[in-house]
Amino acid sequence: MARLHDGALMERAAAGLAAAVLDLLGGGYGRRVLLLVGSGDNGGDGLLAGSMLARRGVRVEALLLSDHAHAAGLAALRAAGGLTVREVRDLHPRPDVVIDAIVGIGGRPGLRPAAVEALESFAGVPVVAVDVPSGVDVDTGEVDGPHVTADLTVTFGTHKVAHLVDPAASACGALHAVDIGLDLPEPAVEALQPADVRRLLPQPALHAHKYTRGVVGVRAGSSTYPGAALLAVAGANTGLAGMVRYVGSEAVASRVREAHPEVVGEGRVQAWVVGPGGGNDAAAMLDAARADGVPLVVDADALAHVDGTLPGCVLTPHAGELAGILGLAREEVEARPLAHVRGAADRFDCVVLLKGHRTLVAAPDGLVRATSTGTPWLATAGAGDVLAGLVGSLLAAGLPAFDAASLGAWVHGAAGTRASRGGPLTATTLAGSIPLLMRDLLARQG
Ligand SMILES: NC(=O)C1=CN([C@@H]2O[C@H](COP(=O)(O)OP(=O)(O)OC[C@H]3O[C@@H](n4cnc5c(N)ncnc54)[C@H](OP(=O)(O)O)[C@@H]3O)[C@@H](O)[C@H]2O)[C@@H](O)CC1
Numbered sequence: 001m002a003r004l005h006d007g008a009l010m011e012r013a014a015a016g017l018a019a020a021v022l023d024l025l026g027g028g029y030g031r032r033v034l035l036l037v038g039s040g041d042n043g044g045d046g047l048l049a050g051s052m053l054a055r056r057g058v059r060v061e062a063l064l065l066s067d068h069a070h071a072a073g074l075a076a077l078r079a080a081g082g083l084t085v086r087e088v089r090d091l092h093p094r095p096d097v098v099i100d101a102i103v104g105i106g107g108r109p110g111l112r113p114a115a116v117e118a119l120e121s122f123a124g125v126p127v128v129a130v131d132v133p134s135g136v137d138v139d140t141g142e143v144d145g146p147h148v149t150a151d152l153t154v155t156f157g158t159h160k161v162a163h164l165v166d167p168a169a170s171a172c173g174a175l176h177a178v179d180i181g182l183d184l185p186e187p188a189v190e191a192l193q194p195a196d197v198r199r200l201l202p203q204p205a206l207h208a209h210k211y212t213r214g215v216v217g218v219r220a221g222s223s224t225y226p227g228a229a230l231l232a233v234a235g236a237n238t239g240l241a242g243m244v245r246y247v248g249s250e251a252v253a254s255r256v257r258e259a260h261p262e263v264v265g266e267g268r269v270q271a272w273v274v275g276p277g278g279g280n281d282a283a284a285m286l287d288a289a290r291a292d293g294v295p296l297v298v299d300a301d302a303l304a305h306v307d308g309t310l311p312g313c314v315l316t317p318h319a320g321e322l323a324g325i326l327g328l329a330r331e332e333v334e335a336r337p338l339a340h341v342r343g344a345a346d347r348f349d350c351v352v353l354l355k356g357h358r359t360l361v362a363a364p365d366g367l368v369r370a371t372s373t374g375t376p377w378l379a380t381a382g383a384g385d386v387l388a389g390l391v392g393s394l395l396a397a398g399l400p401a402f403d404a405a406s407l408g409a410w411v412h413g414a415a416g417t418r419a420s421r422g423g424p425l426t427a428t429t430l431a432g433s434i435p436l437l438m439r440d441l442l443a444r445q446g
């Protein structure tokens with residue numbers, strides 16, 4: 001920010017915000033916009049955008065929630081014909097859009113009573129949040145007390161942690177980022193984009209053979225849960241590694257071979273997937289896989305048997321499983337997923353992939369990737385088994401654990417969205433759509 005005059009940045013931010021609001025309204029003239037304005041620069045963005053909207057024929061009213069408001073923004077709005085009031089009762093009752101310019105990155109979590117009252121008065125009106133939904137904790141994605149739930153969040157310069165990490169991310173609605181020309185430092189949390197995925201995706205070299213592409217082994221399933229073996233193998237057997245081995249009871253192994261004739265038995269592997277549907281055998285599966293000294297994906301029933309550290313490996317718990325490992329309640333993990341996934345990566349000295357609506361992948365050094373793909377239709381039995389197999393195949397193909405886990409989560413989510421097309425999904429169709437998704441992605445390579 002030091003390189004550019006403050007006013008220039010705010011001008012760009014406000015112009016981007018005003019354009020997004022005009023888009024949402026489908027025009028300017030005759031529309032009504034209500035600004036909820038706090039005391040800082042976030043309020044300034046709102047006021048300045050309000051002045052731009054007013055000049056396009058929008059009727060703009062600003063509710064000033066603090067004794068002091070951004071002076072230049074206030075002057076601009078008034079000069080453009082916008083109205084300012086201090087009480088909800090003085091406002092027009094039916095705006096087309098509410099703009100939340102209460103607080104941005106400088107705010108403390110929670111909302112003051114006047115803001116809560118104003119938001120309640122206009123419940124049901126679409127809300128556009130300026131930079132972040134006010135009230136969430138911007139740097140952790142945590143929520144403590146009342147906060148805005150937006151339909152659209154227009155953010156400036158870069159995404160913030162609260163845009164990527166739940167529970168705050170779920171309060172953002174659709175996200176629109178406006179480039180205001182900031183020179184940015186390395187991020188603490190990143191989200192892979194399609195170009196990153198294309199770059200990371202392992203592709204066969206010209207003279208590849210199956211062993212140079214990597215062999216992934218799966219130790220999963222039991223007489224109680226044979227299906228988990230089939231689904232973990234389906235996730236591993238999408239063509240990303242050169243070969244898949246399955247090791248388990250003959251009863252399960254014969255069903256795996258029937259469903260996946262390419263799959264072979266015991267032998268050397270470059271990575272193991274351990275645990276899905278393992279039941280009482282999970283501890284022995286984990287011991288056997290560990291003895292090989294190759295990277296592991298530790299999932300489901302095997303997670304309860306993890307002790308010590310597992311450098312180079314990936315743990316794939318959902319919130320309940322992570323809570324179990326850390327001795328917490330599931331709600332505690334769900335309220336602070338970023339803190340807990342980082343804590344677990346540090347404690348086990350390995351990559352931890354915390355599954356959920358916004359899957360998070362943490363490395364022991366604290367770097368985190370948040371997954372922006374996926375659909376709630378993925379909340380279906382066996383989807384996690386497919387993910388474990390997929391991440392295992394990426395490990396076997398030679399990717400470092402952090403890349404394998406975050407790439408796997410991205411591809412898994414995108415394949416889920418592709419296969420779902422807005423409707424229900426089973427884990428079997430999900431696995432089948434993974435190669436198709438990758439083909440689409442590589443075809444766009446240009
Ligand atoms: N950085 C950039 O590159 C750019 C930043 N820009 C914009 O600036 C924004 C940051 O502005 P900022 O720093 O002035 O802080 P901001 O979020 O407006 O709030 C701080 C004030 O709010 C108050 N307050 C605190 N907690 C509260 C609560 N819970 N509920 C109610 N009030 C609360 C507290 O004052 P108090 O009322 O306590 O006196 C405090 O001083 C940023 O998000 C973006 O929109 C763009 O214009 C251009 C480029």
Ligand SMILES: Nc1ncnc2c1ncn2[C@@H]1O[C@H](COP(=O)(O)OP(=O)(O)O)[C@@H](O)[C@H]1O
Pocket residue numbers: 318355356357358359374375376377378379380381382383384385386387412
């Ligand atoms: N609401 C949701 N939105 C997006 N993805 C979800 C949601 N719920 C679950 N998922 C994804 O679906 C998968 C479910 O895995 P898991 O909980 O292990 O189920 P299972 O053990 O039945 O396979 C995970 O990859 C998770 O990220």
Ligand SMILES: [K+]
Pocket residue numbers: 042100101102103104129130131132133134
């Ligand atoms: K805001």
